[in-house]
Amino acid sequence: MSDVRLSEPHRLRIEQVLSEALAIEDIAPSRLHEAMRYSALAGGKRIRPGLVYASGAALQIPLLPLDRIAVAIECIHAYSLIHDDLPAMDDDDLRRGLPTAHKAFDEATAILSGDALQAFAFEWLSEPIEGLRPDQQLKLIKVLSVAAGSRGMVGGQAIDLASVGLALQEQALETMHAHKTGALINACVMMPSYCSDSIDEKQRELLRRYADAIGLAFQVQDDILDVESDTDTLGKQQGADIAANKPTYPSILGMAGAKEKLRLLHQESLAALDDFGHEADLLRNIAQFIVQRIK
Structure with missing residues (x-):
């Protein structure tokens, strides 16, 4: 299975705008x-920022509002990973091939x-965004x-922690991941649609269906890789979910069933x-990336 590349210009763009947005180390504290x-x-x-730019391209939204959305979402995602890795949560030592925040610094600083x-x-x-009204x-x-929040990512993490060791049914597992992973992915796709008054509800509903499908697909592939990949490739501990006795799609559906669900x-x-026409090709590429990624 080969790894598919995300849009390189968008990846480079988010790295630049995120670095420029965050305070530098010379500023106290x-x-x-x-x-x-x-x-x-x-x-x-x-x-996630790739999805913001791809959704914006499909809807012809200017780049400056998309930069704002992408930075905000990536900061939320980074915060969630820091907290997920803490000893009180998943107690992980590796993230993206590097020591987790509480290992690189200390637990209090990580929090x-x-x-x-x-x-x-x-x-x-909340700062003024060129081209957007305050109500937008x-x-x-x-x-x-x-x-x-509690109806999305944080709520999903709470369900996840409460589900350790339990034999969940598929629907309960789907509900958990629709909150923990899917909610923020859904926001990535949907937020650009609120940057223009010309977007109709039919377009939003189709984008919502797309987002719901890839949000769940992301987690199914994550569960598959937790079994089939290795720590060096993943950049985090392989087999961590199995070791923690967490319910996963392979454990509930079997590996063949999990892969069929991913395909569907x-x-x-x-x-x-x-x-949508070719303007949505970046969204299609990301869907392919999610189901074919190797880490």
Whole structure:
């Protein structure tokens, strides 16, 4: 299975705008800012900002609002990874091939850096954005707040922690991942649609279907890789979910069943884009990337 490349211009763009947005280490408190940059700029696949730019391309949204959205979402994602890796959560030592934040710094600094990245995401979205009205910005903040909170990502993590050792049914597992992983991915795709009054509800519904499918596909592939890949390739501990006795798609459906579900979710994501033309090709490419990635 080969790894598919995301849009290189968009990956380079988010690296630049994210680095420029975050406070540098010379600004006090310097150790906190160093820790924030360590986690947020540690590379990674950048799928979430890639989705922001791809959705924006499909809807012909200017780049400047997309930069704002992409930075905010990547800060939320980085904060979530810092907290997920903590000893009180998943207790992981590796992330993206590097020591996790609490290993590279210390547990207190890691917690604070995650807190600060979360706060910065909303500060960044609340500043004036060229081409957007205040009511449009407020909608962006609302969508991201819900996706990141108890009805989204944080709620999913709570369900995940409560599910360790339990024999979940497929629907319960899907509900957990729709919150933990899917909610923020959904926000990536949907937020650009609120940057223009010309986007109709039919377009939003199709994008929502696409986002729901790839959000779940991302987790199914994650579960498959946790079994079939290795620590060096993944950049994190292989087999961690099995060792933690967490419910996964292979454990519930078997490996063949998990791979079939992945195939069907990929088809569903592409079908949702049938009404879009070549302007949605980046979204199609990301769907392919998600189901074919090797880490």
